[in-house]
Structures are given as structure tokens and as C-alpha cells.
Amino acid sequence: VETEDQVLATFCGRETTDTEQTPGQEVVLSPGSFMSITFRSDFSDEERFTGFDAHYMAVDVDECTEREDEELSCDHYCHNYIGGYYCSCRFGYILHTDNRTCRVECSDNLFTQQTGVITSPDFPNPYPKSSECLYTIELEEGFMISLQFEDIFDIEDHPEVSCPYDYIKIKAGPKVLGPYCGEKAPEPINTQSHSVQILFRSDNSGENRGWRLSYRATGNECPKLQPPIHGKIEPLQTTYSFKDQVLISCDTGYKVLKDNVEMDTFQMECLKEGTWSNRIPTCKSKKTLLAGYKGHEPPALGG
Numbered sequence: 001v002e003t004e005d006q007v008l009a010t011f012c013g014r015e016t017t018d019t020e021q022t023p024g025q026e027v028v029l030s031p032g033s034f035m036s037i038t039f040r041s042d043f044s045d046e047e048r049f050t051g052f053d054a055h056y057m058a059v060d061v062d063e064c065t066e067r068e069d070e071e072l073s074c075d076h077y078c079h080n081y082i083g084g085y086y087c088s089c090r091f092g093y094i095l096h097t098d099n100r101t102c103r104v105e106c107s108d109n110l111f112t113q114q115t116g117v118i119t120s121p122d123f124p125n126p127y128p129k130s131s132e133c134l135y136t137i138e139l140e141e142g143f144m145i146s147l148q149f150e151d152i153f154d155i156e157d158h159p160e161v162s163c164p165y166d167y168i169k170i171k172a173g174p175k176v177l178g179p180y181c182g183e184k185a186p187e188p189i190n191t192q193s194h195s196v197q198i199l200f201r202s203d204n205s206g207e208n209r210g211w212r213l214s215y216r217a218t219g220n221e222c223p224k225l226q227p228p229i230h231g232k233i234e235p236l237q238t239t240y241s242f243k244d245q246v247l248i249s250c251d252t253g254y255k256v257l258k259d260n261v262e263m264d265t266f267q268m269e270c271l272k273e274g275t276w277s278n279r280i281p282t283c284k285s286k287k288t289l290l291a292g293y294k295g296h297e298p299p300a301l302g303g
């Protein structure tokens, strides 16, 4: 009795004598799904030998409980059936084409806010296997994105080879940063770009917690503003940058005068190049304004 590469048993003799190798009620179990039986007779028979009679039966292997190799077992759920087994995944996961690991769909993440938080899937629980996640931060030109990883950082690494299993790579404009892996979070990154792509890839094994980062987009700074005499700037900040808006208004009894036009308030915006949209207006006393019109028609109202 043989399998592909091993003799399991050799039998001859008679059950009525106990000196020879008869199978009796012995069960021969093959380690795999293949077994062969060879019956051989030589050139002579001194008596009438009646041969043998054997019964076979396929015994199911419960792969879900008997498989010891982690590399081959089901990632989430294992289902045994007679003659085989199959794997399935928790809700929200997709079975990978390896029919074993559970991946996630995570390639379509777009961030357009000025600040935000990005994490690996399921953080701080172990991230999914066999997955490729793409996170895009996309802001207007004039902004620059900086990234700050949190201290909890855990991506499968290798003591000698640089990130052969799982890694993060960051693409910022023409620059590619990384790969990053291991247990030490990267230093804060100032990408100098308004468009950043973060690629996170995991292989089909290991349990690691992943990563979390916060990003911030800052615009070019505009020059400091000096409020007009008898006037004020709102909101008052130490620095202003791209997209910031300020409102200029004047004290009671004064009016904002901009390009010879009177108004109650005047709005200015910090532009992407780091310049203000307008020059700061002046505040003129209402009395002076009236005096200016003496003998003239008041300026026509706009419209």
C-alpha cells in the first residue's frame, strides 16, 4: 500500500497463522488524497490462495482545525466540507484572489479640507492583509501640505531589507518619499506641495496595528497689516495667509474711503501669491467728507 512517495504497508500470509504480516482489521490511512495498492504474485502457487478483499473509504480532513501553517489558513472564517474547505471574510471585507486573505477596497479616498486625519483601515486594530490603499489630499495651488504621524506606528518590516512586506509611500508633486515601515513614525513632513498622494500596501501575512496621521494645508503668508488711523481690522491676527479675509471698518464718526468711494466696511483677501487683493483704505471723518463736497455736487451714487 503506497502513497505517491512512501510505502505505507506491505502484507502477505494468512489470517489463521500469526507469524506473518496480515492486515487483519488494521486501517491504513494515507496522509493525502492518493493511495495505491499493488498486488503481486510470482511464478508458482503451491496451494489455492484466495487472494484478498479490502474496503476503502475517503475520510474528510477538517482543514479548519487541522491546518497548522498560518501562511495557509483562512484569514477570517474557515468552513470545512467533505473533500475540501473554503474561507470567507467579515462584513466590509473582500476575499482576495488567493481565496484565503481578506482585503479591503480603499483606493478611493479624497481629502479636500485644509486639515484632516487619515488612518490605515481599522486603526488601531490590525490593518487588513493583501490591500492597497490610496489617499489623495488635493487643495488649490497656493497651499502647502504638511503631514504629522502619530507615535503609534506599526507597519510590518524586516531587520535587513527595507520594507519588503508592507509600507507607506508618499508622492508630493515630483517627489516620492518612503517607503516607510517599522515601529518608529516618520518625522513630520513638509511636502511643499498642494497635492499629496499616500499609498499604503500590505502583503498577505502578519498582524500590525498601522498608522494615523494628521495633515494641515497652509497658504503663502501675506505682509503684516497696519489698521488705518481711526479704523480697525477684523479679525486681528499676527499673521495672515492665503484665503484669509479681513474686514476694515472705521470708528464712529468716520467712514471708509477707498478710491474716492465712501463705504461702511471694506473687505480684503490674501491671494495665493502672498499679496493682498487691495491696499488698505483710509478712514475719513464725516465732517471732512462733507466739507469736501462744499460747492460741488456730492459724488454720484453707484449703480
Ligand SMILES: [Ca+2]
Pocket (backbone or CB within 6 Å): 041, 042, 043, 044, 045, 046
Ligand atoms: Ca505464488
Ligand SMILES: [Ca+2]
Pocket (backbone or CB within 6 Å): 060, 061, 062, 063, 080, 081, 082, 083, 084, 085
Ligand atoms: Ca474538509
Ligand SMILES: [Ca+2]
Pocket (backbone or CB within 6 Å): 156, 165, 166, 202, 203, 204, 205, 206, 207
Ligand atoms: Ca504584512
